[in-house]
Amino acid sequence: MRNRDGEIIMAFEAIAEILEKCNREQISFPEVVIQEDMRDRAVSREETWIQMASMWEAMHAASQSYEAERKSNSGLVGGAGGRMEEYVKKGRVLCGERMGRVIARALQMGESNACMKRIVAAPTAGACGVLPAVLVPLYEDGEITEEQVIEALFVTAGIGQVIATRASIAGASGGCQAEIGSASAMAAGALVYVSGGSKEQVADAVAMSLKNLLGLVCDPVAGLVEVPCVKRNVIGAVNAMAAADMALAGITSAIPADQVIDAMKEVGDAMHVSLRETGEGGLAGSKAALEITRKLRMKA
């Protein structure tokens, strides 16, 4: 089967399908994804594991290579991650210390991306800050092992694949909900998994996190992956933490994850083209944005 762009699609088509396979074969969520990848790409278990481990290594390295003094080429972003980190160190964060660090990490990775540094698209470059923002603090605090992180990344890949198959992970097709929304759903699932939640709780966290970001438009100022993209990584990460905590508390979603994803597709299809990565509508069309765009054009 090929999608609109002529690409071959072969992947999980439903979160429910993954859960069914877990039950039928008595295996874990990441194990289902690992086995499917071994089959799909005809690789060994070791090969798929090593490749995922290298993704984590790159993600972790990227989160440590942030440079607070660096600005993007346009000069629009840079430094916010450093400022947030300083603020957290003062110890009076309204959201609490852990969440303060999640916010700082999300900003830092978003800014590194805008400054043409090396990052891991997860699922896209614009949304690359969400997953590391929630996973790196847990890992650095010694609450989760590297093996757990890598397993969690397989969970996120399975979730992302379903979203890409049923809906989209591209802002140009589905708006920001498809990028930051998808990243947030992946991160929420990962958090529930590493916290020892059940696979049903993983699915609920996916549903709740995506529901909360439904309708988010892609309105980049001057068409750049900078404003509002960097800070949208923050809402993706914070929302993932909240959805994971809700799921772990036993709160369920009235709408199953797969149907939330279908709703996201419907909302994306209905979204006006000016709100889908064209840099025309929403914030991109604001007076301040038009002024920024005019100045950048003059510079170029």
Added chain:
Amino acid sequence: MNIFDILGPVMVGPSSSHTAGAVRIGFITRRLLGESPVKALITLSGSFAATGAGHGTDVALVAGLLGMKPDDMRVPESLSLAKEEGLEISFDFANLKEAHPNTAVLRVTGESGRELEVQASSLGGGRIMVNKLDGIEVNFTGESPTLIVHNMDQPGHVAEVTSMLSHKSVNIATMQLYRDHRGGYAVMVIEMDQNVPREALDWLSRLEGIIKVTYLDKEK
């Protein structure tokens, strides 16, 4: 779309479609040319033209032509590296009709004088599609081993190619046929699950009626 299209690629920012995809378009053009390019005219269309500069699309395409991958830290410096390596670059803008919004056309000349024109688009997440080769429509991603055969539009050439593949135990994943007009110039694009041995490609390229054989092995 495999799981590492979802988690990944590892890349230099800021945009998987406008930066990582652009590096890949440059890189696949180099591989299709089969040698180092010395001259390139790069035409940006659609969103590549509109927001390419802010996303480093121009430097990314050049980085790919120099043989860099999307995660190469030297991507931002590709224009000065091109100068050092003797690759002459010029840019142009166009509004190609019926093309994907993120499209570039690269007209390249290799060190031996070989010329090639590649039209390719960036589909998102760093994934790309080659849409035209020397003006003839094709559609392939370069992710699987890919065989591109230019031949005269005569009976029997498809059978020659497929029986060669069968003989070498190569499984065909997808196959597309194009021609400019009946009895004219035809192109077949075959994506496969295994690599094709070099001697089989040499045999194929010597057959009568076969004009050109281009082969991309599995990208590492």
